[in-house]
Amino acid sequence: MNLDYNAEELDFRAEVRTFIEENLPSDIQAKVLAHKRLNRDDYKRWHQILHAKGWVAPAWPVETGGAGWNPVQRHIWEEEATRAGAPNVLSFGVNMIGPVLMAFGSDEQKSHYLPRILSCEDWWCQGYSEPGSGSDLASLKTAAKRVQEDDGEYYVVNGQKTWTTLGQHADMIFCLVRTDNSGRKQQGISFLLIDMNTPGITVRPIITLDEDHEVNEIFFDNVKVPVKNLVGQENMGWTYAKYLLSHERNNVAEVGRSKRELRYLKQLAMAYTSDGKPLLEDPLFARKVAILEAELMALEITNLRVVSADDGKSEPGPEVSMLKIVGTEVQQRLTELMVQAVGPYGLPFDAEFLEGETEHAVTGKDDAAPLTAAYLNFRKASIYGGSNEIQKNIMNKMILGL
Incomplete structure (x- = not known):
């Protein structure tokens, strides 16, 4: 989908893309794109590469060691990083406790913990x-x-x-x-x-x-x-907990990741066949993909409206709950369609493959082997960060006063 970005934003996107191409370790990228599991060292290596660049905390103010990017820049970063197969920076330090300490922590806590979050000295x-x-x-x-x-x-x-x-x-x-x-x-x-x-x-x-x-x-x-x-x-603490949860849900829609996974779904549906033809040419399966793609496009537009209206001063509103609900539902349906696309090749578990082996011991299908595990793992997406049922209650209360 083509969206209108100004010249400065396009230049920023080009800078981000070049940096990722030159600095993202190929072994980590391969794991992410193949849906394999990352270990502690994988996360820390990428975190520390971003820290050296000054990009590990996009939303933090510059004076605290952050990048100080505006919401549109953060959206561009997330889209480019996920497109390339970069792992997410772990949220617990940068996106959760960091903002809480900046808002409510003592000077001693800020001076001690914030630099250690940025360097990943503290996980x-x-x-x-x-x-x-x-x-x-x-x-x-x-x-x-x-x-x-x-x-x-x-x-x-x-x-x-x-x-x-x-x-x-x-x-x-x-x-x-x-x-x-x-x-x-x-x-x-x-x-x-x-x-x-x-x-x-x-x-x-x-x-x-x-x-x-x-x-x-x-x-x-x-x-x-x-x-x-x-x-x-x-x-x-309840006040601080609610503040933290609002930050936890801010990027839970993960539009960039879902766009990357949609492209991968289409590749799978062209590689795997039904009655001798690519699955994507099957009208019933193609319809499912088309509906999901339309919903993802609408989600992206809504997400952009939210981030472009973010002034960095007001608390997130009910739209964050809406993005959380729709974003996680899209993520789950993508994993469902991937499992449908590969059929029986996705069923056998092989822990060594998921931990980094190059070929699945049972099926030999590198692309299919991790997909059932991903499907099962993403059942949690509608629960963490406040379950989707609770998010609906929040929206009813904030919008309808119920």
């Missing part, structure tokens, strides 16, 4: 969801009791977090904890920064349906956290 994970407290996050029970000891003042944390993405790699976790049980459940929640190497923390893997270790359970057993690691004011 962050998110401690929000708990068993029984997912969509109803305000019902969380992980408790933090404030105590005075000879060597200082601490919170002693006990409880459990779950679905902690890539927590097995993390150096730090930002955590919602209950510090007061009186009043409404949204009250009495505080926001803590916790070193993952602190005694009393246990990380237990959760192996998901696609046979990957991506998420974890985190247990806290009398974990001592210095009071200086409290963000903002005690019992005000």
Whole structure:
């Protein structure tokens, strides 16, 4: 789809494209384009390449070490990076805790943590969801009791977090904890920064349906956290949590990634046949692809309207929830059509292939082998960042007053 960009924006796109072509490691690019799994080193290498350029935090102000790009520039960057097969920079540091610290953190927290986020010296994970407290996050029970000891003042944390993405790699976790049980459940929640190497923390893997270790359970057993690691004011954590979630959802539509995957779907549908003809020439399958492409085009236009209206000062509105819903539904349908396109070639699992082998041990079909795993993994897309059902409730409340 051709959109009108001014000369400055076109020059910026050319600069971005050249940089990626010259600096994106070919092995990482190959993994992304083949839907293989990235390891910790893959993410850190790309992060540090972007950090050296000053591009790892597009939305951060220049004075904090960010790129200071406007919303349209950030859209162009996301589109070009995903088109080329660059991995996303992990959101937990740059897009989540970073903005929270800039808005609510102490000067000491900003000066210590923000540079370490940019350099990836600290790998962050998110401690929000708990068993029984997912969509109803305000019902969380992980408790933090404030105590005075000879060597200082601490919170002693006990409880459990779950679905902690890539927590097995993390150096730090930002955590919602209950510090007061009186009043409404949204009250009495505080926001803590916790070193993952602190005694009393246990990380237990959760192996998901696609046979990957991506998420974890985190247990806290009398974990001592210095009071200086409290963000903002005690019992005000719910305010900071909502602020963080609004930033988490900002790019959850992932239009650039979906455009790349649509191109790949069309390639698959030309390579795989039905009754001796390319699948894309089958009227029923071609209709599914065409409908999805039209929805993706509408999503892109809506996303551009939102980012071009972003003044960087106002809080995200209900349109962010709409982008989250439609964007994740498009992502899921793309994976569904890919699995349909490759048929039985996508069924066998081969963990070694997904971790980086060049040929699938069972089918020999390099393009088909990871697609079922991707399909299963993307069932989560309509749940994380606030489930789509909750997003619909948010829209009803913000737009209709229901």
